[in-house]
Amino acid sequence: DAKTTQPPSMDCAEGRAANLPCNHSTISGNEYVYWYRQIHSQGPQYIIHGLKNNETNEMASLIITEDRKSSTLILPHATLRDTAVYYCIVREGGSNYKLTFGKGTLLTVNP
Amino acid sequence: EAGVTQFPSHSVIEKGQTVTLRCDPISGHDNLYWYRRVMGKEIKFLLHFVKESKQDESGMPNNRFLAERTGGTYSTLKVQPAELEDSGVYFCASSQNRGRQTQYFGPGTRLLVL
Numbered sequence: 654d655a656k657t658t659q660p661p662s663m664d665c666a667e668g669r670a671a672n673l674p675c676n677h678s679t680i681s682g683n684e685y686v687y688w689y690r691q692i693h694s695q696g697p698q699y700i701i702h703g704l705k706n707n708e709t710n711e712m713a714s715l716i717i718t719e720d721r722k723s724s725t726l727i728l729p730h731a732t733l734r735d736t737a738v739y740y741c742i743v744r745e746g747g748s749n750y751k752l753t754f755g756k757g758t759l760l761t762v763n764p
Numbered sequence: 765e766a767g768v769t770q771f772p773s774h775s776v777i778e779k780g781q782t783v784t785l786r787c788d789p790i791s792g793h794d795n796l797y798w799y800r801r802v803m804g805k806e807i808k809f810l811l812h813f814v815k816e817s818k819q820d821e822s823g824m825p826n827n828r829f830l831a832e833r834t835g836g837t838y839s840t841l842k843v844q845p846a847e848l849e850d851s852g853v854y855f856c857a858s859s860q861n862r863g864r865q866t867q868y869f870g871p872g873t874r875l876l877v878l
Contacts, residue, residue: 655806685864687866689869694853694872694874695871695872696855696857696869696872697855698869699867699868699869702864702866750795750812750859750865751809751812751820751823752797752799752807752809752857752867753809754806754807754808755806756806
């Protein structure tokens with residue numbers, strides 16, 4: 654089962670920041686937080702990942718709380734093309750790198 | 765650099781027939797994964813190859829599914845015989861065998877068993 658909890662849906666206005674929360678209270682010390690998204694029926698697209706420090710790339714920022722029990726994915730200026738299902742995934746440690754997907758959050762960006 | 769490719773993009777077969785799905789990983793990626801999403805369910809892990817070896821096949825649903833990766837390059841996933849409940853989208857992903865091993869997904873193969 655997925656080790657994360659996400660709201661089923663969120664709305665955001667185009668041009669505004671989208672903040673997607675994720676709870677992962679049982680995360681272990683060597684487990685990373687990964688974010689993927691799935692636009693319509695395409696394959697999951699990698700967005701960003703982190704361990705304990707905040708991370709930023711050209712797509713998004715990832716804010717991880719100090720106790721690592723929750724995180725927030727931030728899309729700084731959402732566009733209509735960012736409408737997708739966003740998955741927060743805690744990737745198992747060791748040599749088992751399989752991803753366990755939950756239901757994710759359907760983000761709808763409105764004009 | 766080319767991404768993960770999958771063939772075919774769509775397949776419609778009748779119950780009892782055989783279907784073979786193919787995945788070509790990103791060049792140089794030793795890790796290859798198969799996942800699938802069946803109707804109304806979450807995306808589920810099927811198995812993981814490291815080069816030509818099966819590292820983890822705990823997600824394979826039953827012995828009607830056979831995955832191979834001869835030579836450690838492309839992989840095939842054969843379903844024989846196909847059943848109605850096998851309908852869904854089959855995704856392949858690949859990653860390097862060093863660093864954080866981020867997985868990159870292909871577009872998927874949409875399988876419909878009638």
